[in-house]
Amino acid sequence: MCGIVGVMGSPEAAKDAYLGLYQLQHRGQESAGASSTDGTNLHLLRGMGYASTVLKDRLAELPGFAAIGHVRYPTEGESTLKNAQPIFLECKHGPISLVHNGNLTNAERLKQELTLEGSGFQTSSDSEVILHLYARSVSLDPLDAIMEALRQVEGAYALVILTKTHLVAARDPQGFRPLALGRRTDGAYVVCSETCALDILEAEYLRDVEPGEMVVLSESGGFESRPIGPPMPTAQCVFEHVYFARPDSYVFGQSVHSVRKEMGRNLAKEVRIDADVVVPVPDSGIVAAEGYAKESGIPLEHGLIRNHHVGRTFIKPDHEIRTDGVRMKLNPVRAVINQRRVVLVDDSLVRGTTSRKIVQLVRNAGASEVHLVIASPPTMWPCFMGIATKRRSQLKAATHSLEEIRAFLEVDTLSYLSHAGMMEAVGTSRNLYCSACFNGQYPISLPPELAKHLTLVE
Numbered sequence: 001m002c003g004i005v006g007v008m009g010s011p012e013a014a015k016d017a018y019l020g021l022y023q024l025q026h027r028g029q030e031s032a033g034a035s036s037t038d039g040t041n042l043h044l045l046r047g048m049g050y051a052s053t054v055l056k057d058r059l060a061e062l063p064g065f066a067a068i069g070h071v072r073y074p075t076e077g078e079s080t081l082k083n084a085q086p087i088f089l090e091c092k093h094g095p096i097s098l099v100h101n102g103n104l105t106n107a108e109r110l111k112q113e114l115t116l117e118g119s120g121f122q123t124s125s126d127s128e129v130i131l132h133l134y135a136r137s138v139s140l141d142p143l144d145a146i147m148e149a150l151r152q153v154e155g156a157y158a159l160v161i162l163t164k165t166h167l168v169a170a171r172d173p174q175g176f177r178p179l180a181l182g183r184r185t186d187g188a189y190v191v192c193s194e195t196c197a198l199d200i201l202e203a204e205y206l207r208d209v210e211p212g213e214m215v216v217l218s219e220s221g222g223f224e225s226r227p228i229g230p231p232m233p234t235a236q237c238v239f240e241h242v243y244f245a246r247p248d249s250y251v252f253g254q255s256v257h258s259v260r261k262e263m264g265r266n267l268a269k270e271v272r273i274d275a276d277v278v279v280p281v282p283d284s285g286i287v288a289a290e291g292y293a294k295e296s297g298i299p300l301e302h303g304l305i306r307n308h309h310v311g312r313t314f315i316k317p318d319h320e321i322r323t324d325g326v327r328m329k330l331n332p333v334r335a336v337i338n339q340r341r342v343v344l345v346d347d348s349l350v351r352g353t354t355s356r357k358i359v360q361l362v363r364n365a366g367a368s369e370v371h372l373v374i375a376s377p378p379t380m381w382p383c384f385m386g387i388a389t390k391r392r393s394q395l396k397a398a399t400h401s402l403e404e405i406r407a408f409l410e411v412d413t414l415s416y417l418s419h420a421g422m423m424e425a426v427g428t429s430r431n432l433y434c435s436a437c438f439n440g441q442y443p444i445s446l447p448p449e450l451a452k453h454l455t456l457v458e
Contacts, residue, residue, distance in 0.1 A: 175211025264291025
């Protein structure tokens with residue numbers, strides 16, 4: 001998760017970065033921040049809360065021609081201000097700011113080595129490791145020092161880095177996390193997690209930053225591409241299409257809307273239910289429900305209305321907040337649900353607590369039957385690449401049978417999209433995706449401190 005953005009060559013770079021973050025707010029709601037350069041100094045502003053709360057009224061504190069920004073969904077490190085990004089460091093190479101989406105699988109080992117060498121860490125975020133590797137480099141060129149640092153880290157990263165004179169965008173060699181590159185008619189470059197941020201800035205999508213590529217941008221309009229290391233098998237996160245991304249975005253070069261709708265169609269082909277109405281769980285279940293309704297012939301109606309002043313419940317770090325969030329976030333439409341057999345369509349089922357609350361809402365609104373269909377396979381394995389499901393014991397489908405989950409949720413039937421149906425929805429690029437959270441086939445070797453979490457009993 002997390003949303004990142006970078007703007008180079010704009011007279012209002014900080015404002016542009018803020019607008020980009022506004023479009024990416026769904027990717028992280030814990031904290032927000034931005035950093036800018038005027039060619040002489042780097043400026044930094046961070047805070048807890050939404051981008052509009054932290055940045056909107058303080059953009060004058062971020063002057064300059066380039067800026068980067070971040071909205072945080074915590075996967076590593078506590079939910080505190082010290083872990084808000086951008087992360088800033090002053091060292092022999094000059095000041096540097098960094099924003100990161102993903103997780104580094106060798107961060108613990110690197111942090112131990114750096115600490116023994118005298119590095120002092122200010123955060124508990126794995127992202128800070130990259131800056132200390134940068135500071136340790138003996139290279140005289142800051143850009144070479146960044147490259148040296150990136151060649152030492154492993155795992156998932158989409159990065160935007162700011163120095164006094166350059167903006168650097170990079171993806172790990174397997175491309176787990178998305179990072180799009182665009183350009184405006186005034187010559188300004190934009191990099192961002194999803195293309196919906198390009199739209200608000202009126203930037204044309206050029207291409208993705210490629211897996212294993214470091215792109216260097218300068219105020220003069222200079223553009224340079226450097227390979228980070230030898231090519232590796234691509235492993236794009238399929239959960240971006242299942243849940244993370246907005247349906248109006250393109251991620252990994254594919255329309256999220258098209259992929260998600262095809263997942264719903266495939267689900268209807270696999271799961272036939274005699275029912276009166278298809279009801280989507282907003283917002284990420286809506287497009288899959290459209291596909292399910294069209295393929296099944298059952299009419300779709302919006303029987304759950306979302307309060308858009310409440311954030312996404314899955315990414316709230318505390319269980320109590322998640323369950324309270326469901327009641328604040330959704331309200332049923334009784335005229336749609338009462339005395340009807342409902343097919344309830346959701347994008348995924350991870351812990352099960354949110355789904356159970358939603359089913360209760362539908363039951364209390366008078367549904368005669370509730371059939372929950374999930375537009376992805378059972379989530380049975382932890383993710384170490386940027387999702388806060390680090391332990392297999394946290395996952396409902398890993399610890400309970402289908403019938404046990406059905407009884408826990410209090411639904412008449414529970415059905416999932418098959419793994420084959422999900423991968424068919426992403427089309428010919430299916431071999432480029434990581435689906436380890438569904439099938440346990442990790443595309444990288446896990447260090448012992450992570451592999452221990454694959455067991456059900458720790």
